[in-house]
Amino acid sequence: MHRRNFLIAALTTCTAGRVAAGPPPAKPRPPENATSADLQFVESEVGSLRRVIVHPPGPETLRTFPMFSGQHSMLTWELLRPAAAKQHAAFVDQLTRHGTEVLRFERLLEESIKRCRANRSFSEWLQSNAPRLVKDEPHVTAQSLLGIDDRFVYQRDESGLLNPATSPTTTLFFTRDLAVMTPRGVIICNFNHDRRAFESALTRFVFQNATTLKKYPIAFDGIAEQVYLEGGDVLLADKQTLFVGVGNATQQEAAKRLAKTLEMNVIAVQMPSVDQWPGEWSGLQSIFYHLDCLLNFVDHKRVLAIPYLLEQEYARSNPLLDILIGFARIERMSRPERIAMLNEVQNVGWITRFQAGSGEPDQTLGKVKLLDYLKTQGYQVNYVGGQLPSNGNPLRYTTERVIREARFMAANVVALAPAHLVSYAGNTNTNSDLRSAGIKVDTFAAAELMRANGGPHCLTMPLERH
Numbered sequence: 001m002h003r004r005n006f007l008i009a010a011l012t013t014c015t016a017g018r019v020a021a022g023p024p025p026a027k028p029r030p031p032e033n034a035t036s037a038d039l040q041f042v043e044s045e046v047g048s049l050r051r052v053i054v055h056p057p058g059p060e061t062l063r064t065f066p067m068f069s070g071q072h073s074m075l076t077w078e079l080l081r082p083a084a085a086k087q088h089a090a091f092v093d094q095l096t097r098h099g100t101e102v103l104r105f106e107r108l109l110e111e112s113i114k115r116c117r118a119n120r121s122f123s124e125w126l127q128s129n130a131p132r133l134v135k136d137e138p139h140v141t142a143q144s145l146l147g148i149d150d151r152f153v154y155q156r157d158e159s160g161l162l163n164p165a166t167s168p169t170t171t172l173f174f175t176r177d178l179a180v181m182t183p184r185g186v187i188i189c190n191f192n193h194d195r196r197a198f199e200s201a202l203t204r205f206v207f208q209n210a211t212t213l214k215k216y217p218i219a220f221d222g223i224a225e226q227v228y229l230e231g232g233d234v235l236l237a238d239k240q241t242l243f244v245g246v247g248n249a250t251q252q253e254a255a256k257r258l259a260k261t262l263e264m265n266v267i268a269v270q271m272p273s274v275d276q277w278p279g280e281w282s283g284l285q286s287i288f289y290h291l292d293c294l295l296n297f298v299d300h301k302r303v304l305a306i307p308y309l310l311e312q313e314y315a316r317s318n319p320l321l322d323i324l325i326g327f328a329r330i331e332r333m334s335r336p337e338r339i340a341m342l343n344e345v346q347n348v349g350w351i352t353r354f355q356a357g358s359g360e361p362d363q364t365l366g367k368v369k370l371l372d373y374l375k376t377q378g379y380q381v382n383y384v385g386g387q388l389p390s391n392g393n394p395l396r397y398t399t400e401r402v403i404r405e406a407r408f409m410a411a412n413v414v415a416l417a418p419a420h421l422v423s424y425a426g427n428t429n430t431n432s433d434l435r436s437a438g439i440k441v442d443t444f445a446a447a448e449l450m451r452a453n454g455g456p457h458c459l460t461m462p463l464e465r466h
Contacts, residue, residue, distance in 0.1 A: 040183050040239065041181045041182070041183060041185070041186075041216065041463060041464050041465075042181040042182060042183065042236060042462050042463070042464065042465045043183050043236065043238060043239040043465065044236050044237065044238055044239070044297065044300070044465065045235055045236050045237075045296065045297040045415055046297050046298065046299055046300060046415040046417070046418045046419075046465075047415075047417070047418070047465030047466055048416070048417040048418075048465060048466045049095070049098065049100045049414075049415065049416050049417065049460075049462055049464075049465055050099075050100060050101060050463075050464040050465060050466050051100065051101045051103065051462070051463040051464040052095060052100055052101070052102055052103065052460050052461060052462050052463060053103045053104075053105055053108070053175050053460075053461040053463060054088075054092060054095075054102055054103070054104065054105070054173075054175055054459060054460060054461070055104065055105035055106065055172050055173045055175055056085050056088045056089065056092070056104075056173060057080055057084045057085055057088055057173040057449075057452075058085060058146075058148060059148050060146050060147040060148050060168040060169055060170055060172075061080045061084065061168075061170050061173070062080075062082075063147055063153055063168040063170065064079060064080075064168075064170060066079055071193065071194045071195050072164075072167060072195065073147075073167040073168055073169065073170050073171070073195045073196070073198075074164070074167065074168060074170070079451075080448060080449075080451060080452055081448055083447075083448040084448040084449050084451075084452070087444065087445060087446045087447075087448055087449050088173065088449065088459065090444045090445070091422065091444050091446075091456065091459060094416075094422055094442055094444060095416070095422075095460075098416045098417075100416070103212060103463070105172065105175060105206070106142045106143070106146060107142075107212075108206040108210040108212060108213065109142035109145060109146070109202065109205070109206055109210075110141065110142040111206075111209070111210040111211050111212060112205050112206045112208075112209035112210045113140070113141065113142060113145075115209045115210070115211065116209055122137060122140075123137050125205065126140065129198070129201045129205075130145065130165075130166055130198075132165040132166070133145075133152065133165060133166060136152075144166065145166065145169075145202060146168070146169045146172065146202075147164075147166055147167060147168025147169055147170070148168075152164070152165040152166045153165075153166065153168060166198075167195070167198055169198065169199055169202070171196060171199070171452070172199050172202075173452075173459065174232075174452075174454045174458040174459065175458075175459065175460060175461040176231045176232055176292070176457055176458050176459070176460055176461055177189060177191075177196075177199075177230045177231040177232050177290075177458065178199055178200070178203040178231060178461060179203050179207065179231060179461055180231045180234045180236075180461075181216070181461070181462055181463050181464070182219060182236065182242070182262060182264070183239045183264075184217075184219040184262050184263075184264070185216060185217035185218060185219030185220075186207055186216050186217070186218055186219060186220075187219060187220045187222065187229070187231075187234065187258070187262075188200065188203055188204045188207065188218055188220065188221045188222055188223060189203070189222050189229050189230050189231050190222030190223045190225075190226075190227065190228055190229060191228065191230060191249075192228035192230075192249060192250075192251075200222070200223055201223070204218075204221065204223060213463075216463065219261070219262055220257070220258060220261050220262060222254065225254075225257055227251050227253050227254040227257060228249070228250060228251045228254065229244070229249075229250040229251065229254040229258075230249040230250055230290060231461070232245075232249070232289070232290030232291065232292045232293070232457075232458060233245035233246070233248075233249055233250040233271070233290050233291045233292070234250075234291075235291060235292060235295070235296070235297065236297075237267075237297065240264055240265055240356065241264060241265045241266075241267065242258060242259075242262070242264050242265070242266045242267070243266075243267050243269055243291065243295075243370075244258065244266055244267070244268050244269065244291070245268075245269045245270075245271045245290060245291030245294075246268045246269065246270065246271060247270050247271045247272065247273055248271040248272060248273055248288070248289060248290075249271075249289060249290060250271075252268055252352075255268040255352075255354055256354050256359040257359060258354075259354035259355060259356055259357070259358070259359040260354075260357065260358060260359030262356075263356045263357045264356050265353060265354070265355060265356045266353070266354045266356075266359075267351050267352070267353050267354075267370075267373070268351060268352045268353075268354060269291055269349060269350075269351050269370050270347050270348060270349060270350045270351070270352075271288060271289075271290075271291065271348060272288050272344040272345060272347065272348055273344065284324075285453075286407055286409075286453040287306070287403075287406045287407065288348070289453075292411070292412055292457045292458070293306075293406070293409070293411060293412060294306050294309065294310065294348075294349075294411060295310065295370065295371075295411060296411055296412065296413050296414075296415075296457055297415065298382065298413065298415060298419065298421055298434065298439055299415075299418050299419040299439065300418055301377075301378050301379050301380060302379060302380045302381070302382065302419075302437070302439070303371075303374060303379055303380075303381055303382070304381075304382045304383075304384065304410075304411055304413060304430070304434065305370075305371055305381055305382075305383060305384065305411065306383070306384045306402065306406050306411055307320075307383040307384065307385065307388055307398075307402060308320050308321075308398075309345065309348045309349050310348070310349035310369050310370040310371040310372075311349070311369055311371045311372055312368065312369045312372050315346055315369065316346070319394040319395050319397070319398040320345070320398050320402070320403070321342065321345060321346070322395065323395060323398060323399060323403075324341060324342075324345065325338055325341070325342060328341060349369040349370045349371070350367065350368070350369055350370075351365070351368060351369065351370050351373055352365070353365045380437075382430075382433055382434055382437055382439075383402075383430075383433070384402055384405050384406050384410045384411050384427075384430050385397065385398075385401035385402035385404075385405050385406070385410070385429050385430060386401060386429040386430060386432065386433040387433055401429050405427045405429060405430050408424060408426055408427055408450055409424055409427075409450065409453070409454065409455030409456075409458075410423070410424070410427035410430040410431075410455075411430075411455075412424075412454065412455025412456060412457045412458060413441075413455065413456055413457060414455075414456040414457045414459070414460050416442070419438060419439050419440060420439070420440040420442075421434065421439060421440065421441050421442065422441075422442050422443070422444070422456045423441050423442070423443050423455075423456065424443065424444070424446045424449075424450060424455055424456065425443035425444060425445050425446065426443075426445075426446075426447075426450075431443065
């Protein structure tokens with residue numbers, strides 16, 4: 001089950017030609033009274049976190065039907081219980097204790113509706129993005145759009161069958177996927193499947209209209225560009241460099257256009273196409289789906305990463321591959337299926353650098369994997385599961401420490417400041433190893449949130465880091 005779309009059992013790839021609903025976007029609103037210093041909103045993943053957007057998993061996450069899979073957001077094989085909201089609240093408390101200003105997506109949505117009603121553009125927006133709500137426009141609220149309002153969810157058609165007027169935003173609490181702030185402004189993301197497309201539309205709506213967000217220009221609009229990209233695939237190394245996972249949730253074309261439009265160097269990191277794997281291997285999707293499942297920055301020159309996959313030394317053979325292919329043989333996968341899986345996993349981590357301004361590939365980089373490249377740039381590495389053992393049983397280490405904690409989103413940490421992280425409690429080996437390297441690690445219990453296949457990094461959309 002991949003982490004963002006825990007609502008389904010199998011990932012369905014949409015056709016490349018689908019365009020998200022909605023009118024062409026207005027030109028980005030420039031920041032008011034901004035200086036050049038003001039435009040450095042987020043320059044890395046580890047600056048002190050000053051302002052962030054979150055959304056608690058509320059009643060909309062209960063509007064799910066675990067009977068069969070499909071494109072509608074209510075169809076799910078996985079259920080969240082109300083305890084997820086309490087765990088999220090504990091996480092938000094940690095953010096506020098650090099001094100971070102926490103903005104709620106629902107309140108930003110209410111601001112946007114109010115502004116659009118005042119200028120009489122809300123009906124037009126509904127017509128393009130939620131046409132069945134137009135006739136009820138005077139009564140539409142943020143809760144209506146989020147799928148919290150029962151009146152618009154549990155509707156019947158003329159035959160008396162369920163026919164919701166709006167799709168509950170059952171995964172919007174993973175706000176990182178919606179948008180990514182950069183030194184140039186915000187990147188509006190665009191999901192490559194219908195069940196989250198409305199979340200993209202809502203995100204663009206609030207950045208175009210919420211008064212609280214008026215100083216943040218839209219630097220790149222994935223919807224208007226008609227490219228697919230998701231925020232979990234985008235990591236800021238520094239003010240000139242983005243890392244972008246490509247090949248699964250995010251298209252390589254998005255990486256090229258980001259380099260050209262933002263005038264930043266973009267290092268595209270190959271991800272596996274997990275939707276091509278047999279359904280019984282869908283558990284691997286939670287590890288491989290986004291780049292921030294595999295790696296995150298924890299200090300200015302230190303990263304946390306899953307071992308083996310991102311280093312050329314282990315490209316041909318490593319304990320993880322031995323386990324995967326071993327079980328594939330035990331489970332009688334055909335030889336072509338085993339070879340396909342092997343190729344997908346072996347290809348993870350190879351990088352291509354697209355040059356700032358032109359978007360052209362940099363041929364001087366050569367064939368290199370992500371961690372090998374970072375080491376040449378002076379980065380140190382901590383591994384999910386703790387340090388690789390110099391002796392002992394690597395199959396046991398990989399099974400009981402690496403995969404177990406990777407499945408519980410150990411790499412998906414969020415930095416409150418340089419060398420100061422928030423992680424899920426329970427990833428004891430990873431967190432202990434980070435602390436031994438001088439990293440401060442705060443934790444919170446997240447047994448319910450964990451079921452949704454996302455971690456603290458997924459739960460936050462940073463707007464400002466200093």
